[in-house]
Each structure stands twice: as structure tokens, then as C-alpha cells.
Amino acid sequence: MAPITNARVLFNEYPTGYPEPGKTVILDKSKAIDLENEPLNGGVLVKILALSVDPYLRGMMNKEHHYSNPFQIGESIFGGGISKIIRSENPKFSVGDHIYGIHPFVEYAVLKDLESHRKIDNSEGLPWSVYLGVCGMPGRTAYHGYKEYMQPYGDTIFITTGAGAVGSFLIQLAKLDGLKVIASAGSEEKVKFINECGADVAFNYKTTSTRDVLKEHGPINFYWDHVGGDSLDCALEAAAHFAHFVICGLISGYNGQPQPVKNFGFILYKSLTVNGFIVGNLDAKHGASFLDFVPPKVARGEFKHREDVRRGLEAVGQTLLDVQTGRNEGKAVIVVADD
Amino acid sequence: MAPITNARVLFNEYPTGYPEPGKTVILDKSKAIDLENEPLNGGVLVKILALSVDPYLRGMMNKEHHYSNPFQIGESIFGGGISKIIRSENPKFSVGDHIYGIHPFVEYAVLKDLESHRKIDNSEGLPWSVYLGVCGMPGRTAYHGYKEYMQPYGDTIFITTGAGAVGSFLIQLAKLDGLKVIASAGSEEKVKFINECGADVAFNYKTTSTRDVLKEHGPINFYWDHVGGDSLDCALEAAAHFAHFVICGLISGYNGQPQPVKNFGFILYKSLTVNGFIVGNLDAKHGASFLDFVPPKVARGEFKHREDVRRGLEAVGQTLLDVQTGRNEGKAVIVVADD
Numbered sequence: 074m075a076p077i078t079n080a081r082v083l084f085n086e087y088p089t090g091y092p093e094p095g096k097t098v099i100l101d102k103s104k105a106i107d108l109e110n111e112p113l114n115g116g117v118l119v120k121i122l123a124l125s126v127d128p129y130l131r132g133m134m135n136k137e138h139h140y141s142n143p144f145q146i147g148e149s150i151f152g153g154g155i156s157k158i159i160r161s162e163n164p165k166f167s168v169g170d171h172i173y174g175i176h177p178f179v180e181y182a183v184l185k186d187l188e189s190h191r192k193i194d195n196s197e198g199l200p201w202s203v204y205l206g207v208c209g210m211p212g213r214t215a216y217h218g219y220k221e222y223m224q225p226y227g228d229t230i231f232i233t234t235g236a237g238a239v240g241s242f243l244i245q246l247a248k249l250d251g252l253k254v255i256a257s258a259g260s261e262e263k264v265k266f267i268n269e270c271g272a273d274v275a276f277n278y279k280t281t282s283t284r285d286v287l288k289e290h291g292p293i294n295f296y297w298d299h300v301g302g303d304s305l306d307c308a309l310e311a312a313a314h315f316a317h318f319v320i321c322g323l324i325s326g327y328n329g330q331p332q333p334v335k336n337f338g339f340i341l342y343k344s345l346t347v348n349g350f351i352v353g354n355l356d357a358k359h360g361a362s363f364l365d366f367v368p369p370k371v372a373r374g375e376f377k378h379r380e381d382v383r384r385g386l387e388a389v390g391q392t393l394l395d396v397q398t399g400r401n402e403g404k405a406v407i408v409v410a411d412d
Numbered sequence: 413m414a415p416i417t418n419a420r421v422l423f424n425e426y427p428t429g430y431p432e433p434g435k436t437v438i439l440d441k442s443k444a445i446d447l448e449n450e451p452l453n454g455g456v457l458v459k460i461l462a463l464s465v466d467p468y469l470r471g472m473m474n475k476e477h478h479y480s481n482p483f484q485i486g487e488s489i490f491g492g493g494i495s496k497i498i499r500s501e502n503p504k505f506s507v508g509d510h511i512y513g514i515h516p517f518v519e520y521a522v523l524k525d526l527e528s529h530r531k532i533d534n535s536e537g538l539p540w541s542v543y544l545g546v547c548g549m550p551g552r553t554a555y556h557g558y559k560e561y562m563q564p565y566g567d568t569i570f571i572t573t574g575a576g577a578v579g580s581f582l583i584q585l586a587k588l589d590g591l592k593v594i595a596s597a598g599s600e601e602k603v604k605f606i607n608e609c610g611a612d613v614a615f616n617y618k619t620t621s622t623r624d625v626l627k628e629h630g631p632i633n634f635y636w637d638h639v640g641g642d643s644l645d646c647a648l649e650a651a652a653h654f655a656h657f658v659i660c661g662l663i664s665g666y667n668g669q670p671q672p673v674k675n676f677g678f679i680l681y682k683s684l685t686v687n688g689f690i691v692g693n694l695d696a697k698h699g700a701s702f703l704d705f706v707p708p709k710v711a712r713g714e715f716k717h718r719e720d721v722r723r724g725l726e727a728v729g730q731t732l733l734d735v736q737t738g739r740n741e742g743k744a745v746i747v748v749a750d751d
Contacts, residue, residue, distance in 0.1 A: 132681075139681035301676065315693075320680045333672030337640065340688040341659045342471075342478035347686040349679040354654075 076105035082178035082389045084144040087136050091328045091397050094390035098150055106181050116185035117166050119156035124178055125205035126392045126405040131327040149177035153210050155201045173204055197372035206404035207378035208368045211238030216363045217355040219246045222319050222348055227294025231308055232256040234299040236263035238404035243297055244270040245376055255290050259399045270377050287311035301325045302332040309336035318347040328397055379403030415444035421517035421728045423483040426475050430667045430736055433729035437489055445520050455524035456505050458495035463517055464544035465731045465744040470666040488516040492549050494540045512543055517728055536711035545743035546717035547707045550577030555702045556694040558585045561658050561687055566633025570647055571595040573638040575602035577743035583609040584715055594629050598738045609716050626650035640664045641671040648675035657686040667736055718742030
């Protein structure tokens with residue numbers, strides 16, 4: 074078979090503020106791949122089906138970064154994805170297997186290091202993209218963090234970006250345990266979804282003061298942060314003694330200078346515990362119970378979730394921006410190819 | 413016996429910055445007490461022997477405070493102290509007993525609520541003031557926090573105010589376990605004492621850059637903070653992944669606007685755990701083992717500690733200021749009367 078084009082999304086330029094479509098990343102079609110003869114050297118050849126566009130990717134675009142493996146100029150960007158194996162020299166993986174893990178943002182790839190990839194059976198017959206959302210990393214983030222940290226500190230939890238992939242699932246986990254849930258988002262439409270997820274108090278932080286809401290409905294015993302900045306300062310003010318804060322994201326500071334935290338002192342005065350949380354650290358501990366619990370319930374329609382599916386690698390640039398500004402409506406996923 | 417003067421230190425004025433001797437608190441000698449006939453109503457009459465002047469007292473002087481029981485204008489200030497019972501109507505306490513707990517800054521007091529006071533045997537024959545320092549609340553703070561939080565995160569600990577009552581004891585606890593200890597203070601003389609306590613790296617933060625020291629001797633796995641501000645930001649930069657931060661004090665912000673925390677993001681990026689720590693919360697758990705371990709070792713000279721003993725209630729105003737500016741040399745104690 075003749076070589077075919079293998080489109081790739083290349084990291085083109087360090088953004089100074091928000092990522093810019095057409096500049097920060099570019100679509101490159103200069104490479105071709107011979108699917109039958111591309112050497113595997115013990116690896117597997119995969120066809121990428123779906124890719125996840127997550128807020129944390131902005132951190133990979135910084136020249137001064139906090140990650141061990143930031144994006145490199147001129148190279149493909151990468152992130153969570155689902156692919157299907159079309160050739161294999163790795164005895165653990167067979168042609169036709171679907172795998173989840175970090176993938177380059179390309180159409181076809183040879184993967185060699187598969188230590189952290191896992192096969193997905195999908196016996197529930199869910200769309201593959203769902204394994205990038207509520208059944209994937211964001212779902213695991215909410216689930217693992219909730220299991221690990223949500224000890225019985227009290228009954229009121231405040232969640233920012235409550236309509237996001239992590240937040241909306243977390244609301245539902247907390248409601249299963251009967252907690253009082255306060256959640257915020259940045260549009261009326263998102264607030265509506267938060268309400269559908271069962272939150273007791275849902276509000277648009279752009280039109281309603283977080284401080285006022287927490288004064289009325291707090292104090293809070295648990296805070297799950299995706300935002301930082303003023304939300305975090307308000308939560309520190311509204312925290313009950315011995316409250317627990319999970320810092321899962323700080324998007325307010327990703328695309329510019331982060332706002333310093335003014336109310337750090339409450340950590341001392343109220344004996345708070347604060348945990349910076351990255352899901353991978355807890356996957357060994359909670360990953361198996363997640364798989365037992367979550368995908369079957371999702372398949373039965375018992376967890377609400379939303380996807381914002383975009384088609385083709387050409388959509389990546391705009392989607393990277395939309396996820397930073399909150400213009401996505403549900404888990405942002407790029408469907409690269411059909412199964 | 414005729415009534416005698418009962419001098420009292422009254423809270424006179426809310427300070428806006430540092431407490432001011434002669435203004436923030438004043439010595440009042442207008443009250444008298446009849447030691448034989450003062451009604452006890454089931455309580456005890458005590459003679460105050462020694463009072464502790466601690467950094468946290470500044471927080472009690474704020475109009476907008478974080479404590480449930482701030483100082484009240486025109487009333488005695490209060491804090492940790494040692495007294496001797498001279499009359500008792502409480503069957504749990506006898507004349508001659510020495511008790512430790514919160515005392516008003518006066519010469520004689522009737523105490524009724526003795527729930528949180530404890531008798532001190534002092535079978536070691538230590539000066540009573542030592543029970544306000546290494547054998548008292550500061551010692552307990554270091555000990556309880558160390559026992560509770562110093563799980564094996566790694567081998568390097570950074571301690572601010574390393575020559576203080578808490579810091580200097582913490583250095584010695586950490587060295588007993590063979591940790592690498594970095595500690596800072598604000599004068600050469602204090603740095604000398606830190607070295608005597610066994611720290612591996614001791615420096616004067618006023619003349620040496622904390623950032624540079626931590627770059628050379630870090631990363632740090634454990635940070636014990638008494639300062640906040642730039643020290644905290646430097647520690648966040650120098651933290652190893654999964655490091656543990658104990659926030660025990662934030663004195664850089666006590667006497668003015670606290671400096672916002674710029675590097676909060678590292679809590680997320682490095683999966684840090686941060687605990688606001690107030691010793692009382694852990695006394696039930698670690699108090700008994702503290703008493704078994706610490707006073708005998710102090711009596712045998714196996715823990716270094718320093719006291720800055722001032723005599724008489726008239727010294728309180730200046731001592732309150734000195735403790736905020738770091739001009740005390742050792743645990744600041746007011747000896748009010750001899751035993």
C-alpha cells in the first residue's frame with residue numbers, strides 16, 4: 074500500500090496569554106506513513122480515534138514549565154487519547170485492541186513505551202470518546218480525589234467549574250453521599266447543567282458574587298478548586314475550621330500572571346488541610362474500583378455527562394483556546410477517525 | 413489581711429501596626445484584692461508566677477480577628493501562664509499546686525473554668541518558666557506537629573525562625589531522626605544558636621538569600637513555617653514533589669497587610685500537602701508522650717533551649733513588641749513573682 078498523509082498537530086509557538094488558533098499549534102500534513110511497512114521495533118502502530126483537550130495542556134505550552142515533559146517547538150503536542158491497534162510487535166497488545174493513554178495529536182503513530190497505556194474492553198458499548206471524559210481521566214480525577222480526600226469533614230462542599238467534566242461528576246458523587254453541594258460556573262447554560270447534576274446551590278460567578286453565595290450557604294467543609302484566584306480567596310474566607318481543600322486546577326492563572334493568594338492565613342487560623350492533586354498519583358489505589366463502578370453506571374444513564382465533540386485535527390487549535398476560556402460545553406474531545 | 417494591689421495588664425488600644433509599649437497595653441494598679449476573703453464561688457485563687465509572651469498574641473489584638481476570644485479593650489490580656497494555688501474550692505486542685513494554662517496577665521486571679529488547665533508536678537525541679545517554653549506550649553507545638561506530620565516524605569526539612577522556642581526544638585527533634593535540617597533566623601547571634609542546635613545549614617535571612625540557600629541545599633521535603641511572605645514563596649519554589657508544609661505561624665503578616673502568596677500554584681504542580689496547625693488540636697493525641705519524653709531530657713541537658721526572662725508585669729508592653737520584631741533572644745517569659 075502506498076504511503077498516506079499522516080496529519081500532525083505541531084507545537085509552533087510559545088503563547089504569552091491564551092493559546093492562539095493558527096499560531097500556537099499548526100496542522101502539518103507534510104509527513105506520510107506506510108501503514109504496512111512502517112517499522113515498529115517492538116512497538117505497535119495505532120490509528121488515533123479520539124483525543125482529549127484538557128485545561129492542563131496550557132501548562133505544557135510554557136517555556137518555564139512545571140512539567141517534566143513540556144511540549145517542544147516543532148514536535149507534535151500530546152495528551153490523553155484512544156487509539157486502535159492496527160499492527161503489533163508487542164505481545165501484550167493485539168490488532169483490534171483499543172488502548173487509552175497519552176498519544177501524540179496525529180492520525181497514526183508508532184508507540185513503543187506502553188507501560189502506562191491500558192486496554193479498554195468497553196463491554197458497555199459506550200462511544201470511545203466517553204473514555205476521555207466521565208469514564209476517563211476527568212472522571213478518575215473526580216472519583217480518586219473524592220475517595221482519597223472526602224473524609225467526613227462536614228456536609229457542605231463547594232466546587233468550581235461545576236459544569237466541567239470533573240466538576241459535574243464530582244457533584245453527582247457528593248450527592249450520592251447526601252452532601253450539600255454548592256457549585257459555580259461561567260454561564261447560565263452551565264448553571265442549568267449543574268442543577269441537573271443535583272447541586273443544591275448553583276450560580277454563575279460572572280453575575281453573582283461568590284463571596285455572597287458562600288456567606289449565605291457556607292461555611293464550607295470541603296472545597297474542590299479548578300480556578301484559583303478570587304474563587305480560592307473566597308473559599309478560604311468561607312471555610313469552616315478543619316476544612317479540606319483539594320487544589321485540582323488553577324485555570325484563572327494559566328493564561329497570564331496568576332493572582333496571588335491573599336487569604337492564605339486562613340489555612341493557619343482555621344487549621345485547614347490543602348492537597349495539590351494530580352490524578353496519576355492515585356490511579357494505582359482507586360483505578361480498579363473506578364472501573365467497576367463508573368462505566369456501568371454511565372452506560373445505564375445513571376451519571377449525567379456532556380461532551381463537546383469536535384471533528385478532525387484541524388479543530389485542535391480552536392478547541393485548545395475554548396477550553397481555556399470556558400467556551401466548550403461539556404468535555405472537549407477531538408474525534409480524529411471512526412473506529 | 414488588708415487588700416493588696418493587684419496589678420493588671422489591660423488591653424488599651426487596637427494597634428494598627430506593631431504593638432506600642434505604653435499604648436497597646438497599659439499597666440493598671442487601680443484594683444486591690446483581699447487574698448483571704450475574695451469569693452471563689454467554687455474556683456481557685458492563684459498567684460501568677462510566670463507568663464508567656466508568644467507571637468500569636470498579636471492576632472488577639474485585632475478588631476477583625478480570627479480567634480473566637482480576642483482581647484477586649486479595658487480588660488486584662490491573657491495567655492499561657494504558670495500559677496500557684498493559694499486557695500481552692502475546687503476538689504481537683506489543692507493549695508500549693510502549680511497549674512499551667514491560660515491566665516490573665518495579672519498578679520492574682522480567681523479562676524473558675526479549669527477544664528483546660530493542668531497540674532504540673534515538675535519532679536525534674538526545672539524553673540517554672542521552662543514550662544512555658546520547651547516543656548510548654550512551644551515545645552508541644554514542635555513535638556506534636558513533628559509527630560503528626562513528619563511522615564517519611566524525604567530527608568530535608570526547612571525551618572524558619574529556627575532560633576525561636578518552637579524552631580530550635582524542632583531542629584533537635586529532626587536531628588534525632590537524622591534529617592538534613594536547613595534553618596533561618598534574623599541575626600548572626602541566632603544563627604549561632606541554630607548551629608548549636610545541630611542544623612546542617614543555618615543562615616541569616618536578612619543577609620543571605622533564602623532562595624539561593626534553598627537552591628543550593630534543597631529541594632526540601634518538609635517545610636515548617638512561622639513566617640509566611642517571601643519565605644513561604646521561596647519554600648514553595650524549592651519544594652520537592654509530595655513535600656509537606658506545616659503552617660504554624662505567619663509573623664511577616666501579623667503587624668500589617670500580609671503579603672499575598674505568589675507561588676500557590678506549586679501546591680498543585682508538585683502535589684504538596686499543606687496543614688494549618690494549632691497545637692491544641694493535637695494535645696489529646698500527643699500530650700502524654702510529650703511529657704514522658706521532653707521534660708526529663710530537658711532536665712538532663714539533652715535539649716538546648718534559651719529563655720529571655722523579663723521581670724514584672726511592667727515589662728509586658730515592650731516584650732509584646734520585641735516578640736513581633738524578633739528582638740527577644742530565646743523564649744520570652746515574664747516572671748511575675750517568685751514561687
